[in-house]
Amino acid sequence: MSLEITTAPDVSTFERHGYLFGHPIAHSMSPLLHQTVYDNMGLNWSQIPLDSTDMNMFLSLIQHPSFYGASVTMPHKVAILKHLDGLTPEGRDVGAVNTLFIREDSNGKRLFMGTNTDVIGIRESFLRNASPESFQNRPALVIGGGGAARSAVYALRTWLNVGTIYLVNRDASEVQAVLDECTARGYGDSLVHVATEAQAEQLEGAGAIVACVPNFTPKTPEEQEARKVLEVFLQRKSHKGAILEMCYHPVPYTEIAEISRLAGWKVILGTEALIYQGLEQDRYWTGKETAELPAKQVQEVIAAKLSEAKL
Structure with missing residues (x-):
């Protein structure tokens, strides 16, 4: 059964926004991880959870000018491939994409690119x-x-x-x-x-x-x-x-x-794999090298979240 998006998320309060696109995603720590990065870098950015199987609506939402990219999870990692303008070697060779990012061609046209940061x-x-x-x-x-x-x-x-x-x-x-x-x-x-x-x-x-x-x-x-x-x-x-x-x-x-x-x-x-694949995603999205990203703060936040789950 498809899970469709009935209303577009409100993105008006953010300078830039991305999505976590998949189903089910209620347990995902991806939005928390990325929000920790943006808060520590002073960016008014947010990754918005999009618990859905509605590919057409997702493809419409990513046309927004302030969209920076998306984490793509099951069941869309393979289905998204045919909708992209290009792939990194990792995305091509694994045959699945968990990260959508934006690049521009020589004419300034936005290109939707895919990579696999799980590796x-x-x-x-x-x-x-x-x-x-x-x-x-x-x-x-x-x-x-x-x-x-x-x-x-x-x-x-x-x-x-x-x-x-x-x-x-x-x-x-x-x-x-x-x-x-x-x-x-x-x-x-x-x-x-x-x-x-x-x-x-x-x-x-x-x-x-x-x-x-x-x-x-x-x-x-x-x-x-x-x-x-x-x-x-x-x-x-x-x-x-x-x-x-x-x-x-x-x-x-x-x-x-x-x-x-x-x-x-x-x-x-x-x-550990979650943290480093997430930081690699933010490298694509922010343009900063991994060493410039707040890895220590991300590790602390994820560890605290895990401690909560054990209580």
């Missing part, structure tokens, strides 16, 4: 929280079969200097889709579907793991087998690396995070 969030989570020697030149592991898994493969292969990338998921057809798409886009080298516990036991240990699945206790045989595969890699005594747990809602500390911690791995919470 930057994953990259920075490892570079800022784990020692490179713990994951470089070692196999990596990605759990999941959706868009976040594709972003993880891209980030690991493009920037983090890992070897073979193992793919683990309860649904083999989803893994095959990831393999096919990554190969078609030029970064599918050395991807291996690890389907069973027995197969995992024969493989070299991983240094970086990215978990891109919801927080749940495995129930079906397929879910249980996927969890056993993960546990084989976590329990290896020869090397302990770093795991990024992308799931942070409703709580950032998941079952996977807990079993990883107990196994001696460095656990990086998904809020």
Whole structure:
């Protein structure tokens, strides 16, 4: 069922405005993150939540002269592609866009551009929280079969200097889709579907793991087998690396995070990826370099919000 926008949001009180466009988005910390950036930079800007599946209305709203860009989330990350004037390499190669930004051509015409900053969030989570020697030149592991898994493969292969990338998921057809798409886009080298516990036991240990699945206790045989595969890699005594747990809602500390911690791995919470992908978005929107943005204040605000959720 489509969720249409009946009235346009009031943007008259802001010098510039953007949107968080997706459904459902009630739990998203994106508007809070970006408002923290703008308030600390003295900008009268705001990102307005647009909980909707109404693509036509969104395309109409972004024509407003004070529109600066948008965070685009599910279910629009792929659907938005055909409406854009251009893509960055990240947006093109991942095949999904989470960020819309504006550029002008030589005649001053506004161009609607797309990029994928999820890959930057994953990259920075490892570079800022784990020692490179713990994951470089070692196999990596990605759990999941959706868009976040594709972003993880891209980030690991493009920037983090890992070897073979193992793919683990309860649904083999989803893994095959990831393999096919990554190969078609030029970064599918050395991807291996690890389907069973027995197969995992024969493989070299991983240094970086990215978990891109919801927080749940495995129930079906397929879910249980996927969890056993993960546990084989976590329990290896020869090397302990770093795991990024992308799931942070409703709580950032998941079952996977807990079993990883107990196994001696460095656990990086998904809020790290959230923060650095968000700061990368503001780099596109404000024109400021990431180092000029108030990262510390954003981290404090997000941490406070998470503390609230635990109460």
